[in-house]
Amino acid sequence: MKGGDALMTESLNVNVDRRDGLAVVYTEGYINNQGGEEIARVAYKLIDEGYKVLLLNLGGTKIVNSIGISILIEIIEKMIEIEGKLGFCCLTNTIEKTFHIMGLAQYAPIFPDEPTAVAQLKG
Amino acid sequence: MTSGITPRLWRELLVLLQDEAGERLAIERLLELWCQTRETRSAGLYLERQGVLEQQAAVGEHLPEILDAGALERGELAELEIESLRLPGGCLLWSPAGNPFVSPEEADDPLPVLLASALKSFRLKQVLKEQQFQVNYRVVELENLYDVGLAVAGTLDLDRLSEEILLRAMSLLDARRGALYVLEDGRYRLERNFGGEAGRWFAEEDPDLAVFLSGYGEGPADLLPGAHHLLSVPIVFESSPRGMLVVGDKESRRAVGPFSSSDRRTLGLFANQAAIALENARLHLRALEQERLEREMHLAAEIQRQILPKGAPQLPGCQLVGWNRPAREVGGDYYDMFPTQGGRMGLVVGDVSGKGIPAALMVSTLHSALRLLLDQTGIGPPLLEKLNKHILESSMPNKFITMFVAELDPESGNLLYVNAGHNPGLLLHQDGRIEELGSGGVPLGLFPGSRYQAREATVGPGDLLCLYSDGITEAESVDDEELGTERLCDVLRSHCEEPALQAVLDAVRVSVEEFSRGRPQGDDQTLLLLRRDLTP
Numbered sequence: 001m002k003g004g005d006a007l008m009t010e011s012l013n014v015n016v017d018r019r020d021g022l023a024v025v026y027t028e029g030y031i032n033n034q035g036g037e038e039i040a041r042v043a044y045k046l047i048d049e050g051y052k053v054l055l056l057n058l059g060g061t062k063i064v065n066s067i068g069i070s071i072l073i074e075i076i077e078k079m080i081e082i083e084g085k086l087g088f089c090c091l092t093n094t095i096e097k098t099f100h101i102m103g104l105a106q107y108a109p110i111f112p113d114e115p116t117a118v119a120q121l122k123g
Numbered sequence: 124m125t126s127g128i129t130p131r132l133w134r135e136l137l138v139l140l141q142d143e144a145g146e147r148l149a150i151e152r153l154l155e156l157w158c159q160t161r162e163t164r165s166a167g168l169y170l171e172r173q174g175v176l177e178q179q180a181a182v183g184e185h186l187p188e189i190l191d192a193g194a195l196e197r198g199e200l201a202e203l204e205i206e207s208l209r210l211p212g213g214c215l216l217w218s219p220a221g222n223p224f225v226s227p228e229e230a231d232d233p234l235p236v237l238l239a240s241a242l243k244s245f246r247l248k249q250v251l252k253e254q255q256f257q258v259n260y261r262v263v264e265l266e267n268l269y270d271v272g273l274a275v276a277g278t279l280d281l282d283r284l285s286e287e288i289l290l291r292a293m294s295l296l297d298a299r300r301g302a303l304y305v306l307e308d309g310r311y312r313l314e315r316n317f318g319g320e321a322g323r324w325f326a327e328e329d330p331d332l333a334v335f336l337s338g339y340g341e342g343p344a345d346l347l348p349g350a351h352h353l354l355s356v357p358i359v360f361e362s363s364p365r366g367m368l369v370v371g372d373k374e375s376r377r378a379v380g381p382f383s384s385s386d387r388r389t390l391g392l393f394a395n396q397a398a399i400a401l402e403n404a405r406l407h408l409r410a411l412e413q414e415r416l417e418r419e420m421h422l423a424a425e426i427q428r429q430i431l432p433k434g435a436p437q438l439p440g441c442q443l444v445g446w447n448r449p450a451r452e453v454g455g456d457y458y459d460m461f462p463t464q465g466g467r468m469g470l471v472v473g474d475v476s477g478k479g480i481p482a483a484l485m486v487s488t489l490h491s492a493l494r495l496l497l498d499q500t501g502i503g504p505p506l507l508e509k510l511n512k513h514i515l516e517s518s519m520p521n522k523f524i525t526m527f528v529a530e531l532d533p534e535s536g537n538l539l540y541v542n543a544g545h546n547p548g549l550l551l552h553q554d555g556r557i558e559e560l561g562s563g564g565v566p567l568g569l570f571p572g573s574r575y576q577a578r579e580a581t582v583g584p585g586d587l588l589c590l591y592s593d594g595i596t597e598a599e600s601v602d603d604e605e606l607g608t609e610r611l612c613d614v615l616r617s618h619c620e621e622p623a624l625q626a627v628l629d630a631v632r633v634s635v636e637e638f639s640r641g642r643p644q645g646d647d648q649t650l651l652l653l654r655r656d657l658t659p
Contacts, residue, residue: 032374
């Protein structure tokens, strides 16, 4: 006995807002292997464009897995390598807790909201 | 060929190797040395992981950052004009200049050994980093298991809870896709899915699914359509299945693969926690629903109270009282007392089959129809025949109403009555004789075209008329004995001379209560009493 039609499909959407030396990357969806690679692709492109301050606004993301985290760590390492700055904002409690445990927060500060993050990263 | 490693360079390397940042510079220095001594345009050190070569350090012209390890064996690098040297755990690549290359194995050259050592250092660091990552992620897993019992249990909204459980499970197992099913009425209904399509429902007894939930087989093909690897565990609360968690396609950095037996154990532990949270939410929902039903029931009871008479109308030369006590909050008994033409008084007692809300709804229908038809027909067989038609058309099959309708002329004591299958009315005469006012037709709502007969009786001065529902005479004692008509008549005889008719009604009520003490009220109880005064 089987079910009928299927329901929703999710993928990660990434949008960028470039502002005076700082780029805000908005994510919406699952930060897994595919999602993480998409964020990395966008982040490295921004670095190539000369942006050294990135803010990842994860307000539209409710789930992240270990592969996604490992890719985010690589982006952090890249930012450290170019002596840039990377921050996160608008995280769910679960994701924020995960980032603290995984050590991401040690190298990329976590902010509660975007205005605070922008002010701190620009300062 | 000389290595080019001078005492000065040795010292420089030793200084660089004192800290982590300098280590990379030292390796780049060695690679530069390789380029100088071999006259190559570039050189890069590659670590091999899972069949992939990843660049760790490079100097000179561009070299690929990542490439398939098989490309070395297949000789594909020659097309890119790239030479290679296998090292333990990786390789060295370089793009040669125009000068012919002399194999380092043929020369007395420590450089490849140094680079191999550097590669080993990279590998150890990588392993350390991965192990640290795994340890940290294990903590995340434990936190998730812990949190699902706390944070998740704190969520009583079933929608939010389902999403939370599913997302945490997927995150925990690095699943690309997932779905949460709730077991309802013998089938698993899709409550939530993420990352792709999922079948809407599956029968609980689906053999493929049952086997799959036991940890064997591949599961129904349309569980997560398109997923290559599935894992599913049942959600069980107190040995009772409540749903299932399904995840699909475990992600690694380069592909998706199957879930391990350890993943099954983790998901099983998670499902146990989730079961408690889901059960809490379900009970909360049920409590809310119960609360809503109770509010609606209170409202229905209030509406029914409005239907029943709030007091007895005044009737010269007579006393009149009525009483009703439903077995549940609302009931299927009905009574009414209302003045009719010529100073007469209409009396009605009805009993709808069944109890509770369905019976109460029929009472409401009966009340409305009776009041509307009375104006057209007055009290008599036509009223009952029209009511029968109306009830038959507007009620469920097998629902019926017994009804006693009467009209009293208080001056003459003449009582016209029609009994549609109801308990006989009891007319207690002054001389102690009890006259039963029997049936003149079948209950309403049973058959189309039922006919009814009107009968007459005389209520003399001091006579007491008792109309009641079977909830009175069928009230049961703890010994399963019914009160019966005889006991009712005895109570009426004992108290019929009480000056206030209300005292007679109270005596019947108390007698019924005492008789059935210790037993829940089984049926709705209704009593209507009328007594003509002895003296006008």
